[in-house]
Amino acid sequence: MHDNLTAHRPTFVTRLECSLTGEVYPADTLHNLSRAGKPLLVRYDLPAVGAALSRSTLPTRDTDLWRWRELLPVRDTANIVSLGEIETPLIPIPRSGGERVLVKDEGRLPTGSFKARGLVMAVAMAKELGVRRIAMPTNGNAGAALAAYTARAGIETIIFCPEDTPEVNVREIAAQGSRVWRVNGLIDDCGAIVAKGAAEGRWFDFSTLKEPYRIEGKKTMGLELAAQLGWRLPDAIFYPTGGGTGLIGMWKAFDELEALGWIGPERPRMYAVQAAGCAPIVRAFEAGEEHAERWEDAHTVAAGIRVPRAVGDFLILRAVRESGGKALAVGDPAILKAVDDCARRDGLLLCPEGGATLAAYRQALRDGEVDAEEEVVLFNCATGLKYPLPPAEATLDRFAEIDFDRL
Numbered sequence: 001m002h003d004n005l006t007a008h009r010p011t012f013v014t015r016l017e018c019s020l021t022g023e024v025y026p027a028d029t030l031h032n033l034s035r036a037g038k039p040l041l042v043r044y045d046l047p048a049v050g051a052a053l054s055r056s057t058l059p060t061r062d063t064d065l066w067r068w069r070e071l072l073p074v075r076d077t078a079n080i081v082s083l084g085e086i087e088t089p090l091i092p093i094p095r096s097g098g099e100r101v102l103v104k105d106e107g108r109l110p111t112g113s114f115k116a117r118g119l120v121m122a123v124a125m126a127k128e129l130g131v132r133r134i135a136m137p138t139n140g141n142a143g144a145a146l147a148a149y150t151a152r153a154g155i156e157t158i159i160f161c162p163e164d165t166p167e168v169n170v171r172e173i174a175a176q177g178s179r180v181w182r183v184n185g186l187i188d189d190c191g192a193i194v195a196k197g198a199a200e201g202r203w204f205d206f207s208t209l210k211e212p213y214r215i216e217g218k219k220t221m222g223l224e225l226a227a228q229l230g231w232r233l234p235d236a237i238f239y240p241t242g243g244g245t246g247l248i249g250m251w252k253a254f255d256e257l258e259a260l261g262w263i264g265p266e267r268p269r270m271y272a273v274q275a276a277g278c279a280p281i282v283r284a285f286e287a288g289e290e291h292a293e294r295w296e297d298a299h300t301v302a303a304g305i306r307v308p309r310a311v312g313d314f315l316i317l318r319a320v321r322e323s324g325g326k327a328l329a330v331g332d333p334a335i336l337k338a339v340d341d342c343a344r345r346d347g348l349l350l351c352p353e354g355g356a357t358l359a360a361y362r363q364a365l366r367d368g369e370v371d372a373e374e375e376v377v378l379f380n381c382a383t384g385l386k387y388p389l390p391p392a393e394a395t396l397d398r399f400a401e402i403d404f405d406r407l
Helices: 046-052 055-060 065-071 115-128 141-153 167-175 187-199 214-218 220-228 245-259 280-287 313-323 332-346 352-367
Strands: 013-018 040-044 090-092 101-105 133-137 156-162 179-183 236-240 269-275 326-330 376-380
Touching: 040 046, 040 214, 046 065, 046 245, 065 220, 101 220, 101 352, 115 141, 115 214, 115 245, 133 141, 133 187, 141 156, 141 167, 156 167, 156 187, 167 179, 179 187, 214 220, 214 245, 220 245, 236 245, 236 352, 245 269, 245 313, 269 280, 269 313, 269 352, 280 313, 280 326, 313 326, 326 352, 332 352, 352 376
Parallel strands: 101 376, 133 156, 156 179, 236 269, 236 376, 269 326
Antiparallel strands: 013 040, 090 101
16 A cells, blocks of 8 residues: 655645635644634645646556545655555445446445545644644544544544434444543534634644545545546535535545546536435525524434534535535435335445435436436445444244244
């Protein structure tokens, strides 16, 4: 892994920019949000990237996240804290989805979720910039990924999660050495605790989009997708959207690939998928708003997208609208049915958030938003094995006469 890397490689990062105002910030300096209170975006010298890297070079490299190193911010490869971030496969689901429906199965990544992409990059940069103590709110999988990578990097970490966070995630975080606290509230309530401690200088705030580098890790989903499809993009992408880092990152990746001349101007329609019990982006999209108000009394079986307020709301909405896509909400019954159907018909165990994308695709198909002939990619953001499964309680007595007709 990390073939042909040198310890100190040329970096093509030129600056950071406020995503709202365009104000420029220096690279190689620790930042949270911009002065406008908005996420910072990493900018690269793309002509120099193009001179250093060609599309034909990529097949000679390992198919992992780090093959995209010229488009990533880490300068010193000694700061990479990899646990083996593979290129995730595209899995057809013809029986539960359709003949042209593919699932990008992010559950194959370290710690079993796509949170590994963002957190490996953010932790590598925290290490590079000398951060020694981190705190973060989580609904589960992000905390597990952060705990794994900070354990590897030797960075002290404190994580706050809603009290109903899946038990497997809470124990996973603790097992990997982070201090984890259950909070009687939602993820933004946990985030408020993190922000208060950061303001007092107790730790660095690692909340979603409050540091610039998680986007850079998540954008590799878009880079991979283009390469896997032969340097074209699908007609539509359905993405489970809480904080929306991956949707924002993919949209950024497509722009960078076009600037390199590796893809054309065509873009997939981006569908931001939320649960009906927590759909602030959907409400803002339908109202024509640029920002999303907090969603009160948020509840859904898809804990990973139970985010009442997203700091990058305007970036999500901008990408959805520019792409000609839509923000869609689906109910918990449809989510659970999609998970069950995909497992039984196609053998792929989706997480609830992944199930939400299949449910949303089915809804969009019924509503005429997508056509069955269009190529569609759904994102399954974590392995379904991390979530409670229905009981299977049938038993046999080996000493009794077996009625095989009933089996």
